[in-house]
Amino acid sequence: NRAIRDEVNHPPRVLRELQDVPGRLAHMDKMGVAVQVIFPTFFIRYNTSNAEAEWALTTTYNRWIAEKCAPTDRRLRWAAVLPLLRPDKAVEELRWAKEHGACGIFKRGFDLDRNITDPHFFPIYEEASALDLPLCIHTGHPLPFHEWDRGFPIMYSFTLLVSSEIPKKFPRLRFGFIEAGASWISYVMSQLGAQKRVTLRGKQSRLPNLYELEPELFRANRVFVTIDPIDDIESLLKFGTVDSLMIRTDYTHTDISANLSALDEVRSWADTGRISKAQGHKIMESNSQTFYGL
Numbered sequence: 001n002r003a004i005r006d007e008v009n010h011p012p013r014v015l016r017e018l019q020d021v022p023g024r025l026a027h028m029d030k031m032g033v034a035v036q037v038i039f040p041t042f043f044i045r046y047n048t049s050n051a052e053a054e055w056a057l058t059t060t061y062n063r064w065i066a067e068k069c070a071p072t073d074r075r076l077r078w079a080a081v082l083p084l085l086r087p088d089k090a091v092e093e094l095r096w097a098k099e100h101g102a103c104g105i106f107k108r109g110f111d112l113d114r115n116i117t118d119p120h121f122f123p124i125y126e127e128a129s130a131l132d133l134p135l136c137i138h139t140g141h142p143l144p145f146h147e148w149d150r151g152f153p154i155m156y157s158f159t160l161l162v163s164s165e166i167p168k169k170f171p172r173l174r175f176g177f178i179e180a181g182a183s184w185i186s187y188v189m190s191q192l193g194a195q196k197r198v199t200l201r202g203k204q205s206r207l208p209n210l211y212e213l214e215p216e217l218f219r220a221n222r223v224f225v226t227i228d229p230i231d232d233i234e235s236l237l238k239f240g241t242v243d244s245l246m247i248r249t250d251y252t253h254t255d256i257s258a259n260l261s262a263l264d265e266v267r268s269w270a271d272t273g274r275i276s277k278a279q280g281h282k283i284m285e286s287n288s289q290t291f292y293g294l
Helices: 002-009 021-031 051-072 087-099 119-131 152-162 184-200 233-237 262-271 277-292
Strands: 036-038 076-081 102-108 135-138 175-178 223-227 245-247
Touching (some): 021 051, 021 076, 051 076, 076 087, 087 102, 152 175, 223 277, 262 277
Parallel strands (some): 102 135, 135 175, 175 223, 223 245
16 A cells, blocks of 8 residues: 555655644654755646746745745745746746745756746846845756656756856856756766867876866856765765755655655765765755755
């Protein structure tokens, strides 16, 4: 019986779905979690191409989640979902969301058949920068029935972003790549660095290692990435990501991604010498505080 299995292996449904908010906070205390940032699953795929309907869906969700989180003394925070078909309305909603507890913007890697660098989204980026709200590029795709939506939109968006002038155009805006783990970093960096290594061939006595090519790429572009405990943390840190990696879980899911022991696993990395205590602190706390402005 799946319902029974869910309750045994994961927090009760009343906690996952915010029916018992005090109980959720108590469970956070038990896990050693000070703040949770909530992302919606419903909006991973696009639900309508009608601007009025999109406005109704997104604003209704934002008001529901804001009401649920309001009495938690800012311990439950949330990412705003915007009516992207109408950038003017999106900017208006973003201001409301900021005033009511949002600490980020939920965005898929592809929206409206446009990539992350499309000027259609610039008014949103400009307002987000002014409001000090980070852009959270979440796994997902606007089209239905795509099984490749977990990683590809994240990798594609990251590649476009760091190859573009967007971080310079919006110099205060932070960019997060959420819920796809971080193992993809090695592959994407190999693609970004391949041409540079070719250029250097014959000009240097030793070709640099991949992680030596762009040691400031993440910091310079204000890029943050959520990781899973299964990721190869030692390899990832070689890419200059110590100020960029954040642990995350899918607390409300009923699959392996919930991983309520994730914080303990990161602590074990430090305890066993895989990472330093300072690195563990950044991954579990300070990087998230910086990214979300907590």
